[in-house]
Amino acid sequence: MRKRFDIRVQPGFAMIAMFCFFLLYVPIFTLVVYAFNSGISIARWEGFSFRWFVAAWNNNLVIEAAIRSVQIAAIAAIIATAVATLAAIATTRTAGYRGLTFKYSFINMPLMVPEIVTAVALLILFSRIKVWTGYSGLGYLILAHTAFCIPFAYLPIRARLENMDLALERAAADLYATPFKVFRYITLPLLWPGILAGLMLAFVISLDDIVITEFVKSAGQETLPTYMLGQLRRAITPEMNAISTVFLLLSLAIVTIFFFLSRSNEKSD
Amino acid sequence: MTERARQAASAAQKKEITNRWLLSAPALVLIAVASVGPLLIVLLYSVLAPGSYGDVKWELSGQGWFNVFLSRDIFDDTISLADAHVMILWRSAKLAVITTVLCLIVGFPTAYFIASRAPHNRSIWLFLITIPFWTNMLIRGFAIQEMIRNEGLANTILMKLGIISTPIQMLYTDFAILLGMVYVHLPLMVLPLYASLEKLDFRLVEAGYDLYATRLKVLWRIIIPLVKPGIIAGSILVFIPALSSYVIPRILGGGKNLMVGNLIELQFGQGRNWPLGAALSITLVIIVLFAMLYYVKNAGKTGGGHA
Numbered sequence: 001m002r003k004r005f006d007i008r009v010q011p012g013f014a015m016i017a018m019f020c021f022f023l024l025y026v027p028i029f030t031l032v033v034y035a036f037n038s039g040i041s042i043a044r045w046e047g048f049s050f051r052w053f054v055a056a057w058n059n060n061l062v063i064e065a066a067i068r069s070v071q072i073a074a075i076a077a078i079i080a081t082a083v084a085t086l087a088a089i090a091t092t093r094t095a096g097y098r099g100l101t102f103k104y105s106f107i108n109m110p111l112m113v114p115e116i117v118t119a120v121a122l123l124i125l126f127s128r129i130k131v132w133t134g135y136s137g138l139g140y141l142i143l144a145h146t147a148f149c150i151p152f153a154y155l156p157i158r159a160r161l162e163n164m165d166l167a168l169e170r171a172a173a174d175l176y177a178t179p180f181k182v183f184r185y186i187t188l189p190l191l192w193p194g195i196l197a198g199l200m201l202a203f204v205i206s207l208d209d210i211v212i213t214e215f216v217k218s219a220g221q222e223t224l225p226t227y228m229l230g231q232l233r234r235a236i237t238p239e240m241n242a243i244s245t246v247f248l249l250l251s252l253a254i255v256t257i258f259f260f261l262s263r264s265n266e267k268s269d
Numbered sequence: 270m271t272e273r274a275r276q277a278a279s280a281a282q283k284k285e286i287t288n289r290w291l292l293s294a295p296a297l298v299l300i301a302v303a304s305v306g307p308l309l310i311v312l313l314y315s316v317l318a319p320g321s322y323g324d325v326k327w328e329l330s331g332q333g334w335f336n337v338f339l340s341r342d343i344f345d346d347t348i349s350l351a352d353a354h355v356m357i358l359w360r361s362a363k364l365a366v367i368t369t370v371l372c373l374i375v376g377f378p379t380a381y382f383i384a385s386r387a388p389h390n391r392s393i394w395l396f397l398i399t400i401p402f403w404t405n406m407l408i409r410g411f412a413i414q415e416m417i418r419n420e421g422l423a424n425t426i427l428m429k430l431g432i433i434s435t436p437i438q439m440l441y442t443d444f445a446i447l448l449g450m451v452y453v454h455l456p457l458m459v460l461p462l463y464a465s466l467e468k469l470d471f472r473l474v475e476a477g478y479d480l481y482a483t484r485l486k487v488l489w490r491i492i493i494p495l496v497k498p499g500i501i502a503g504s505i506l507v508f509i510p511a512l513s514s515y516v517i518p519r520i521l522g523g524g525k526n527l528m529v530g531n532l533i534e535l536q537f538g539q540g541r542n543w544p545l546g547a548a549l550s551i552t553l554v555i556i557v558l559f560a561m562l563y564y565v566k567n568a569g570k571t572g573g574g575h576a
Contacts, residue, residue, distance in 0.1 A: 114513030
């Protein structure tokens with residue numbers, strides 16, 4: 001009997017797709033597996049152990065870098081999300097006004113400039129400011145991270161706002177709610193999933209950043225990615241795999257939450 | 270409407286617009302200060318003279334831009350093409366184009382495969398594409414490094430199978446850079462392609478088959494033209510970051526196999542030629558800008574639907 005002719009099938013496509021998923025996952029999978037190697041090699045399997053996770057946990061440089069990474073990402077993501085929320089409110093649900101297109105493209109500009117160029121630009125600017133003011137704290141990294149996180153926080157918030165009807169806010173205003181009350185009790189609760197999605201996205205983007213951090217950081221300000229970049233030049237032990245695995249799980253957890261948040265975003269319109 | 274009412278309305282409108290500017294001000298200022306504004310400094314630095322120990326001397330000079338394309342012989346002052354720089358620019362463009370094509374070859378069937386699944390299964394496949402995308406670039410580069418190093422999995426398997434007797438040097442070659450770049454940018458190709466393919470009207474495909482088209486003809490004459498905006502969107506979204514790659518060539522390409530991003534870094538580090546680095550940066554921005562313009566013109570209008 002002849003199989004029913006399926007118009008959706010293209011010969012070989014499913015195979016290439018499987019190859020694609022294979023290509024995407026085998027390297028990551030291998031990396032995770034060797035994190036549990038009991039030997040010192042990252043290529044020869046010698047048995048299962050957690051020793052490299054313990055080693056990473058006891059490595060002060062790693063823990064310091066990880067804490068610094070999370071610190072920077074948390075502060076940058078919160079500031080970026082706050083200002084992006086305001087900006088999103090200012091650029092949606094309007095008949096349009098002069099400068100709207102400008103604002104929109106300006107906010108998205110950090111996405112378009114190659115990261116290496118922004119990194120170099122900030123290196124020049126901040127090295128001057130460091131000389132002038134003598135300040136060389138984490139402020140530079142936080143400022144730089146905040147700036148490039150804004151468009152990432154802005155996009156999901158804006159998407160959420162565009163699907164929100166103004167009617168509820170108008171009704172509240174008609175019932176003599178002050179603008180602040182309207183924002184606090186109507187806009188904010190409705191917008192919340194979008195804001196959380198933006199926050200998650202900004203946090204991951206900041207956590208993952210290498211290039212800008214590498215150029216902006218002062219001595220002793222390694223984040224986890226720049227620490228790892230430095231280590232890659234030396235002889236590598238499975239400790240790197242262990243650090244990568246933990247990092248991977250963290251990103252995965254955040255992205256999963258983001259995924260479900262943006263799904264609830266889509267459903268509610 | 271009376272004159273007064275009209276005035277009141279326009280005053281309220283003005284106030285609203287002012288409010289909207291105030292609300293967006295913090296975001297705009299932050300981006301201006303720490304992202305877009307500093308580009309102007311780079312532009313300025315590109316026309317200054319290099320300082321002896323890095324940084325710049327505050328005098329106008331065309332040397333930075335001159336050095337991007339040309340070089341002056343230190344002995345007899347003859348001017349020639351700056352082979353090293355032009356070559357690296359050319360190399361970067363070449364690698365970025367090859368990356369884009371490879372991503373398209375693997376990404377298109379993948380996106381098509383996902384789009385032709387049952388609707389409730391699609392989001393799981395898509396999620397599988399997005400996970401590697403959100404994995405730190407460094408970790409992905411490191412994972413590739415482990416795969417292809419001499420004692421890595423790829424060589425071990427090839428040797429066990431008896432295909433080769435000694436490990437092939439894959440790491441620190443152009444092959445490694447290409448593999449890493451395809452690996453890292455593949456999701457950027459699949460996602461916009463999927464967005465286009467998902468909207469594909471399969472009645473048109475059916476019509477093609479009814480008119481005795483072969484599978485290949487349907488693909489070539491119906492499907493591909495219909496999702497062209499998605500193809501352009503994906504290609505540009507891969508090409509731009511591939512061209513300005515820095516991390517992948519740095520960890521997979523070793524010291525000698527550079528791309529333009531690494532060349533820029535070199536000028537601010539050991540090279541101590543900040544104006545040249547600045548001029549190279551601006552060159553990169555201009556190329557990216559043209560690619561973006563092309564993207565907006567060709568992929569934006571049908572809403573190719575990039576993420």
